[in-house]
Amino acid sequence: MNTETLFDRIGGEYAINAAVDSFYEKVLSDDLLYPFFEGICMDTQMSSMKSFLTVAFGHGSSETIKNMREVHAPLVEKGLNDTHFDAILGHMTETLQELSIAENLIAEVQDVVESYRDEVLNR
Numbered sequence: 001m002n003t004e005t006l007f008d009r010i011g012g013e014y015a016i017n018a019a020v021d022s023f024y025e026k027v028l029s030d031d032l033l034y035p036f037f038e039g040i041c042m043d044t045q046m047s048s049m050k051s052f053l054t055v056a057f058g059h060g061s062s063e064t065i066k067n068m069r070e071v072h073a074p075l076v077e078k079g080l081n082d083t084h085f086d087a088i089l090g091h092m093t094e095t096l097q098e099l100s101i102a103e104n105l106i107a108e109v110q111d112v113v114e115s116y117r118d119e120v121l122n123r
C-alpha cells in the first residue's frame with residue numbers, strides 16, 4: 001500500500017508552488033474568470049491557495065484553512081456557477097499536465113477539487 005500523501009507523491013511544496021503560480025496565470029488570462037479576481041490581492045490569494053492545497057492533499061492541519069462556503073458566498077451572489085468551477089478545474093488539470101504530473105495523480109487532484117464543488121458554489 002502507498003502510505004505517502006498526495007502532497008508527497010505530487011512532489012511536495014516545490015510542485016504545489018509551481019502549480020499555483022502557473023494556475024493563476026491561466027485563471028487571470030481567462031475572460032470568464034478574471035472579473036471575479038478584480039481588486040483581489042493576488043499575493044495573498046496565491047499563498048492561501050498553496051496552504052489550502054497542501055492541506056487538501058493530506059499535509060498539515062485543517063485548522064489553518066477557511067470555510068470554502070463562506071469565502072465564496074459573495075462570489076456566488078455575483079454569479080459564480082458550475083461553468084466557472086469547470087473552467088477552474090480545467091486550468092488546474094492543464095497546469096498539472098504541463099508540469100508532467102502522472103495522469104493517475106492528476107485524477108486524484110481532480111477528485112479532491114471536485115469534492116469542494118458544492119461548498120464553493122454554496123449548495
Ligand code: HEM
Pocket residue numbers: 033036037040045048049052066071072075080084085088113114116117120
Ligand atoms: C475547488 C475549487 C476552489 C478552491 C479550492 C478555492 C480555494 C480558495 C481559497 C483557499 C481562497 C482563499 C481563502 C482565504 O484564505 O481567504 C479562495 C478565495 C477566492 N476564490 Fe476560490 N477556490 C475555488 C473555486 C473558485 C472559483 C470557481 C472562483 C471564481 C472563478 C474562485 C474565486 C475566488 C476569489 C475571487 C477569492 C477571493 C475572495 C476574497 O478575498 O474576497 N474560487 N478560494
